[in-house]
Amino acid sequence: MKRSQRVASLIKILTDSPNTLFGLQYFCTLFDAAKSSISEDIKEASRAILETGTGYLETIPGKKGGVKFIPDISDESIRELQEEFCKKLCDPSRLLGGNFLYTSDIFYNPVLMTKSARVFAKKFRKQEADCVVTLETKGIPLAFSVAKELGLPLVVIRRDAKISEGSTISINYFSGSEDRLQKMTMSKRALKPNSKVIIIDDFMRAGGSIVGIKEMVNEFNCEVVAIGVAIVSVLPEKKKIKDYTAICYLGNVSTDERIIEVMPNYNI
Amino acid sequence: MKRSQRVASLIKILTDSPNTLFGLQYFCTLFDAAKSSISEDIKEASRAILETGTGYLETIPGKKGGVKFIPDISDESIRELQEEFCKKLCDPSRLLGGNFLYTSDIFYNPVLMTKSARVFAKKFRKQEADCVVTLETKGIPLAFSVAKELGLPLVVIRRDAKISEGSTISINYFSGSEDRLQKMTMSKRALKPNSKVIIIDDFMRAGGSIVGIKEMVNEFNCEVVAIGVAIVSVLPEKKKIKDYTAICYLGNVSTDERIIEVMPNYNI
Numbered sequence: 001m002k003r004s005q006r007v008a009s010l011i012k013i014l015t016d017s018p019n020t021l022f023g024l025q026y027f028c029t030l031f032d033a034a035k036s037s038i039s040e041d042i043k044e045a046s047r048a049i050l051e052t053g054t055g056y057l058e059t060i061p062g063k064k065g066g067v068k069f070i071p072d073i074s075d076e077s078i079r080e081l082q083e084e085f086c087k088k089l090c091d092p093s094r095l096l097g098g099n100f101l102y103t104s105d106i107f108y109n110p111v112l113m114t115k116s117a118r119v120f121a122k123k124f125r126k127q128e129a130d131c132v133v134t135l136e137t138k139g140i141p142l143a144f145s146v147a148k149e150l151g152l153p154l155v156v157i158r159r160d161a162k163i164s165e166g167s168t169i170s171i172n173y174f175s176g177s178e179d180r181l182q183k184m185t186m187s188k189r190a191l192k193p194n195s196k197v198i199i200i201d202d203f204m205r206a207g208g209s210i211v212g213i214k215e216m217v218n219e220f221n222c223e224v225v226a227i228g229v230a231i232v233s234v235l236p237e238k239k240k241i242k243d244y245t246a247i248c249y250l251g252n253v254s255t256d257e258r259i260i261e262v263m264p265n266y267n268i
Numbered sequence: 269m270k271r272s273q274r275v276a277s278l279i280k281i282l283t284d285s286p287n288t289l290f291g292l293q294y295f296c297t298l299f300d301a302a303k304s305s306i307s308e309d310i311k312e313a314s315r316a317i318l319e320t321g322t323g324y325l326e327t328i329p330g331k332k333g334g335v336k337f338i339p340d341i342s343d344e345s346i347r348e349l350q351e352e353f354c355k356k357l358c359d360p361s362r363l364l365g366g367n368f369l370y371t372s373d374i375f376y377n378p379v380l381m382t383k384s385a386r387v388f389a390k391k392f393r394k395q396e397a398d399c400v401v402t403l404e405t406k407g408i409p410l411a412f413s414v415a416k417e418l419g420l421p422l423v424v425i426r427r428d429a430k431i432s433e434g435s436t437i438s439i440n441y442f443s444g445s446e447d448r449l450q451k452m453t454m455s456k457r458a459l460k461p462n463s464k465v466i467i468i469d470d471f472m473r474a475g476g477s478i479v480g481i482k483e484m485v486n487e488f489n490c491e492v493v494a495i496g497v498a499i500v501s502v503l504p505e506k507k508k509i510k511d512y513t514a515i516c517y518l519g520n521v522s523t524d525e526r527i528i529e530v531m532p533n534y535n536i
Contacts, residue, residue: 004275004276004316005316005319007276011276011279016382044273048280049280051273052280054284100431100434102432102434104423104432104455105421105457109422110412110416110420111416113412136404137404137408137424138424144409144412147378148379153373153376164370165372166364166368
């Protein structure tokens with residue numbers, strides 16, 4: 001195998017499993033090559049990945065060391081993503097009755113969700129979380145993508161208890177969006193005690209459901225270390241939570257006047 | 269930029285957006301290189317990707333041509349995945365009351381779902397589908413991953429109509445698993461008429477919910493071209509649908525006797 005082919009294979013394998021450590025020996029066996037050759041390959045792969053702007057390689061020295069791919073996204077790419085997000089979102093054909101917006105196509109778009117996930121993965125990587133948690137349904141692809149980028153498992157909180165979830169814990173919370181009391185349910189098997197948790201959701205108004213998720217996570221003696229929400233409504237100004245990261249903000253929405261105000265979060 | 273770095277960048281970009289065509293000119297501009305150089309780079313990238321066994325490059329000649337990455341998975345890797353799936357599934361700690369199994373951790377596992385998605389993507393690629401459809405909730409990560417591998421949008425059918433889905437079409441269907449009549453709801457905006465649809469789901473017993481999804485798809489004057497289900501129960505023998513692809517089959521499950529029988533689908 002030529003060096004360029006080894007380097008390319010190495011890149012494919014590492015980037016397929018972000019934030020996952022591969023020992024040098026793994027590649028020595030795979031390519032039937034000496035450690036010194038693999039080390040050179042890794043250096044070259046590292047330069048190449050840096051050029052793509054989609055991440056970098058981290059090498060950990062020592063016996064239990066190795067190399068892993070850390071996904072990254074440049075500030076320029078974050079701006080491009082935010083602009084794409086805002087442009088899609090402010091299309092007047094999204095307007096539904098009662099100043100609601102149709103956003104399912106955005107939150108189920110694989111390319112857009114993968115890019116958005118990289119923003120959160122970059123921002124939250126240092127938290128050393130143990131898993132990503134979301135509340136069904138529309139945030140699942142984004143939360144799943146964040147979990148993938150961080151090499152973590154995903155936990156999905158359900159609305160109603162399902163027989164296939166085994167014993168569950170349920171809590172009630174007030175949803176401002178739906179203006180009523182709602183329920184969420186989580187399998188007792190889903191989360192290990194003392195885990196560090198990242199919450200990911202698609203949309204937030206006052207933050208009632210995030211408060212609910214936090215409360216649920218605390219029921220498992222776990223700790224929320226970061227909160228990422230794709231779209232956050234500017235109103236109400238007073239949120240029930242702080243320390244969340246938004247990709248963009250939703251301002252005034254009026255079905256009658258055909259207005260959708262969206263702006264990127266420049267402090268991301 | 270050295271050739272090996274260009275080749276590596278090319279691989280990262282192409283494999284990040286499977287089944288998406290990139291014109292040669294795109295890379296000429298990006299790398300500031302001549303078409304002849306890029307053509308050589310693509311040949312080298314193609315060989316390297318083949319070596320990884322995760323896919324191959326398809327080049328389309330002509331003015332509107334270019335190159336795209338087609339994800340692939342070797343028969344050997346499919347067997348490995350099936351074995352991993354079966355091994356995880358037959359762990360007796362999954363047993364819940366009433367012969368139900370806890371499977372959420374499997375269906376929310378990013379690495380496992382990405383690999384499983386490649387099996388379906390390989391199998392269904394020739395169908396030239398326009399989108400992937402699933403019914404919430406547990407099949408969403410798998411369906412999302414299949415959509416990503418095929419470069420297609422995802423559509424999620426909801427149980428209940430949500431205000432943010434706009435006008436919807438609802439149908440009732442009989443769920444054998446739950447032994448009762450159930451409802452599913454889909455936004456009228458979700459699917460364009462005359463689309464070709466791939467159905468992806470996590471689990472199937474008699475196939476009642478898949479029949480429901482098919483009926484729903486037909487309501488939109490669309491056609492189901494393929495059906496992929498991760499786990500299919502051996503019983504009942506008589507299914508309501510045919511022409512589905514399973515990753516593995518679930519045989520006898522007994523909570524009392526602590527038995528879970530699982531076997532790979534060798535005809536995949």
